[in-house]
Amino acid sequence: MQEFLQQVVSGIASGGIFASLALALVLIYNAMGLVNFAQGEMAMFATFVAYALIENGMSYWIALPLALVLAFAGGVLIQRVVIRPVERAPVLTLVIVTLGLATLINGLAGFVFGYIPRSFPSPFSVQTVSVLGALISFRDLGVIAVSALVLVLIYLLLQRTTLGLAMRAAAHNPDASRLLGVRVSWMLALGWGLASAVGALSGIMVAPILLLEPNMMQTIIIYAFAAAVLGGIESPLGAVVGGLIVGITVNLAGAYLVGGDLQLAVAFLIIVAVLVIKPNGLFGRPSVRRV
Amino acid sequence: MELLELEEVHAGYGPTQVLHGVSMKMAEGEIISLLGANGAGKTTTLRAICGGVRWDGAIKLSGRSLHRMSTEDIVRSGLAHVPEGRGILTDLTVEENLRLGEHLRRDRDQVRKDYVRVFEYFPVLRERRRLSASTLSGGEQQMLALARALLMRPRLMLLDEPSLGLAPLVVRAIFEIIRDINRADGVGVLLVEQNARLALELSTHSYVLEVGRVAVAGLSSELKGNDSVRRSYLGY
Amino acid sequence: MLARVRRAPPRYWLVLVAAVLLIGLPTVVTSFQSSQWNLVLIFTIAIMGLNVLVGYSGQISLGHGAFMALGAYTTAILIARYHVNYLVTIPIAGLVTGAIGFLLGIPALRLSALYLALATFALAVVTPSLIKRPEQLTGGVQGIGLVPQEPPQFAAAAFSTVTGGTQMTSEQWLYYLSLAIAVLLFWVAWNMIRHRPGRAMRAVRDGEVAAAAFGINVAGYKTLAFGMSAFYAGVAGSLYGLATTYVSPDTFPVALSFQLLVGAVLGGLASTVGPLLGGMFVYWLPIVSSQTISDQSWIPEQISSVFVKAGPAVTYGALLILIMIFAPNGVVGLITSGYGALRKRLRGAGERGTGQMPPDPQTG
Numbered sequence: 001m002q003e004f005l006q007q008v009v010s011g012i013a014s015g016g017i018f019a020s021l022a023l024a025l026v027l028i029y030n031a032m033g034l035v036n037f038a039q040g041e042m043a044m045f046a047t048f049v050a051y052a053l054i055e056n057g058m059s060y061w062i063a064l065p066l067a068l069v070l071a072f073a074g075g076v077l078i079q080r081v082v083i084r085p086v087e088r089a090p091v092l093t094l095v096i097v098t099l100g101l102a103t104l105i106n107g108l109a110g111f112v113f114g115y116i117p118r119s120f121p122s123p124f125s126v127q128t129v130s131v132l133g134a135l136i137s138f139r140d141l142g143v144i145a146v147s148a149l150v151l152v153l154i155y156l157l158l159q160r161t162t163l164g165l166a167m168r169a170a171a172h173n174p175d176a177s178r179l180l181g182v183r184v185s186w187m188l189a190l191g192w193g194l195a196s197a198v199g200a201l202s203g204i205m206v207a208p209i210l211l212l213e214p215n216m217m218q219t220i221i222i223y224a225f226a227a228a229v230l231g232g233i234e235s236p237l238g239a240v241v242g243g244l245i246v247g248i249t250v251n252l253a254g255a256y257l258v259g260g261d262l263q264l265a266v267a268f269l270i271i272v273a274v275l276v277i278k279p280n281g282l283f284g285r286p287s288v289r290r291v
Numbered sequence: 292m293e294l295l296e297l298e299e300v301h302a303g304y305g306p307t308q309v310l311h312g313v314s315m316k317m318a319e320g321e322i323i324s325l326l327g328a329n330g331a332g333k334t335t336t337l338r339a340i341c342g343g344v345r346w347d348g349a350i351k352l353s354g355r356s357l358h359r360m361s362t363e364d365i366v367r368s369g370l371a372h373v374p375e376g377r378g379i380l381t382d383l384t385v386e387e388n389l390r391l392g393e394h395l396r397r398d399r400d401q402v403r404k405d406y407v408r409v410f411e412y413f414p415v416l417r418e419r420r421r422l423s424a425s426t427l428s429g430g431e432q433q434m435l436a437l438a439r440a441l442l443m444r445p446r447l448m449l450l451d452e453p454s455l456g457l458a459p460l461v462v463r464a465i466f467e468i469i470r471d472i473n474r475a476d477g478v479g480v481l482l483v484e485q486n487a488r489l490a491l492e493l494s495t496h497s498y499v500l501e502v503g504r505v506a507v508a509g510l511s512s513e514l515k516g517n518d519s520v521r522r523s524y525l526g527y
Numbered sequence: 528m529l530a531r532v533r534r535a536p537p538r539y540w541l542v543l544v545a546a547v548l549l550i551g552l553p554t555v556v557t558s559f560q561s562s563q564w565n566l567v568l569i570f571t572i573a574i575m576g577l578n579v580l581v582g583y584s585g586q587i588s589l590g591h592g593a594f595m596a597l598g599a600y601t602t603a604i605l606i607a608r609y610h611v612n613y614l615v616t617i618p619i620a621g622l623v624t625g626a627i628g629f630l631l632g633i634p635a636l637r638l639s640a641l642y643l644a645l646a647t648f649a650l651a652v653v654t655p656s657l658i659k660r661p662e663q664l665t666g667g668v669q670g671i672g673l674v675p676q677e678p679p680q681f682a683a684a685a686f687s688t689v690t691g692g693t694q695m696t697s698e699q700w701l702y703y704l705s706l707a708i709a710v711l712l713f714w715v716a717w718n719m720i721r722h723r724p725g726r727a728m729r730a731v732r733d734g735e736v737a738a739a740a741f742g743i744n745v746a747g748y749k750t751l752a753f754g755m756s757a758f759y760a761g762v763a764g765s766l767y768g769l770a771t772t773y774v775s776p777d778t779f780p781v782a783l784s785f786q787l788l789v790g791a792v793l794g795g796l797a798s799t800v801g802p803l804l805g806g807m808f809v810y811w812l813p814i815v816s817s818q819t820i821s822d823q824s825w826i827p828e829q830i831s832s833v834f835v836k837a838g839p840a841v842t843y844g845a846l847l848i849l850i851m852i853f854a855p856n857g858v859v860g861l862i863t864s865g866y867g868a869l870r871k872r873l874r875g876a877g878e879r880g881t882g883q884m885p886p887d888p889q890t891g
Binding site: 033034035037082085086089091092093095096097099100101102103104105106107108110111218219221222225226229261262264265267268271272275276279 | 581
């Protein structure tokens with residue numbers, strides 16, 4: 001029972017990480033009806049930036065926000081330079097562009113930082129504390145706290161501020177928003193920036209666990225896909241709930257059912273099952289189906 | 292200075308040209324109606340003014356050329372356009388739609404007063420302000436669109452067929468409110484209407500479009516009295 | 528007859544020239560170079576299949592590397608565990624993969640292009656870990672090694688006659704094998720595209736509702752395209768295994784699926800010769816670019832080493848983005864539109880200026 005509880009808590013911690021990346025996917029999906037296949041790679045690159053800052057003697061708590069700001073700027077830049085020219089293209093074109101972006105960023109990271117896995121510092125110790133008899137690490141608790149904080153901040157930004165309102169409006173109905181003076185293109189760029197920053201956080205949270213290298217996010221993005229799809233790809237709340245469910249499920253399945261090497265297959269199974277049985281996920285609204 | 296000036300405006304969609312040189316003028320605080328049959332180019336004229344379609348010629352708002360300006364910038368320079376279909380953001384609540392109308396304004400005190408006015412005009416919007424805009428009826432959506440345009444405090448309002456699909460009583464009420472907003476705020480109104488009788492009653496000047504050109508222009512009261520114009524262009 | 532030849536559009540001449548070059552190639556290049564061109568052909572086959580799926584039926588797969596893996600493992604397992612003749616394993620690999628592709632095509636029907644992309648991407652990422660599991664069958668992380676296939680008597684004899692006594696190597700034989708299969712599969716795809724199924728698929732791609740209204744079996748053609756495209760990938764995978772004589776989970780990373788997509792997009796979706804160009808690009812680009820750049824003495828050492836090290840990923844990624852922005856119809860699209868413009872130029876610019884709108888954009 002105690003071990004089970006431990007698995008659940010560390011599942012929640014992984015879930016927080018997946019939720020952050022899934023939320024990034026949802027933000028961009030809402031902004032332009034697109035799944036950003038480069039989200040994981042963008043997060044990985046931002047994590048490398050944070051690593052470089054810390055390596056150069058910066059304290060973790062300064063490097064973290066700085067890296068997030070840089071990730072934000074990077075996301076805006078990518079939208080302006082790469083995405084904007086194809087904004088009105090068919091979705092297939094956009095998907096291919098984000099794949100190109102993923103490949104490009106992966107290659108760039110490999111070139112700049114090399115392929116040797118590096119250990120990434122965590123501000124939380126791996127020491128454990130006993131909760132209801134289960135041994136839970138401070139690192140897991142820290143990850144859960146940071147993820148929760150960021151998710152709440154994003155929620156407040158989107159739901160309680162005028163900027164968030166304009167971003168939602170631009171995403172849902174660009175033409176009508178333009179007529180209200182909303183600078184739609186910039187709102188989309190901000191959406192990319194925000195997604196990039198939230199995604200970067202997931203990279204920085206996961207790096208101490210996985211070791212940092214250019215392919216680090218390749219599996220995490222699949223878990224994030226599973227989380228986003230499960231929650232309903234347009235729902236921020238769904239991304240969070242989906243992230244937690246995927247995190248716990250995958251952790252438990254890895255511990256008790258299939259073994260660690262097939263955890264990824266469990267995520268794949270979740271994706272396929274949701275898409276086939278309930279394509280709108282838990283919180284997505286039903287869309288009009290063609291044929 | 293004229294509030295709005297169009298000179299020899301040509302516009303179209305791809306290879307199809309819709310406007311073949313439209314010229315018109317309106318003064319500050321005036322109500323102008325733009326009449327004509329389906330496909331005459333009324334909606335396209337409005338789209339050209341707010342930068343929603345490619346055009347050639349000259350369009351000036353308070354003497355300032357709108358050439359190559361984006362829709363957002365045109366709107367920010369004092370124009371409110373209630374398009375065909377009303378442009379309601381149905382994913383958002385009624386209140387959020389209204390907030391988007393005034394989100395660029397800095398005069399918060401005046402905004403608060405404007406909200407009071409809006410809810411006086413349209414009490415139903417206050418009742419439903421927490422609901423999704425998609426739950427509103429057609430008439431209520433038209434009210435929301437108009438309320439939102441009022442909250443934008445524009446110098447010029449473009450209204451595309453505010454009477455479309457509404458019950459006659461509702462249309463009456465809405466037209467009264469349009470007149471009231473025009474008088475109270477001194478906002479110019481460019482009204483596109485199928486219902487020529489009502490539009491002529493409301494407006495001071497009218498332009499009648501026929502296949503992308505101005506066929507007749509003049510004082511609304513004169514057009515109303517001119518039987519041949521009425522029969523050949525306005526169909527009543 | 529002569530008049531007919533003269534009237535033949537230039538693309539037929541291009542095909543003829545290409546055929547002569549491709550058949551003659553191994554007689555003039557080394558055995559190693561033959562093996563390189565063999566891989567080009569293998570990529571071409573896989574890209575042909577992807578082209579049917581993406582270009583004609585409007586679906587997408589980011590998991591064709593996984594289908595290639597399936598084909599390669601089918602062949603490797605049949606040869607190494609059951610001692611089946613390698614020639615027999617090729618169609619079996621194609622059919623097994625095609626059948627699985629067809630089955631996957633059924634749930635795929637319900638998915639929008641975006642979800643399909645997502646699911647197939649996940650498949651590509653998961654595949655290596657799935658392969659590692661049944662160790663008895665797949666050899667786990669170690670993979671399966673194969674022996675090189677010797678050329679049959681008739682081929683060796685014909686080859687030595689043409690080249691004047693040179694012994695045919697395994698690489699050269701496999702090149703011809705892939706070439707024959709590529710031609711056959713090209714012929715199949717070409718016929719399908721020009722006839723009823725091709726037209727139906729394009730109709731589905733351009734508008735499912737309209738296609739259904741015309742009585743086209745939308746679901747049927749979409750799954751057919753998926754199955755067919757998986758069949759091509761399976762055959763390509765099988766040949767890939769034979770060519771490299773070794774399959775392991777790491778032979779088929781996610782990057783392979785991307786590479787195939789790059790090839791399909793680069794050659795030009797929905798074009799018939801595109802896949803060959805795409806195959807050539809995808810195979811040669813990283814090799815040639817890293818060589819040429821490091822050979823250029825005028826490029827500073829630091830910059831050239833950047834390019835060589837950053838390797839294929841950066842080039843592929845940048846190319847994908849640039850093509851999608853500037854030439855969404857791929858290289859073939861560029862050439863045909865360029866050719867069309869040139870012909871118009873030569874005929875005189877009389878038809879110009881029918882559009883009445885002055886070229887003065889008001890808004891972007």
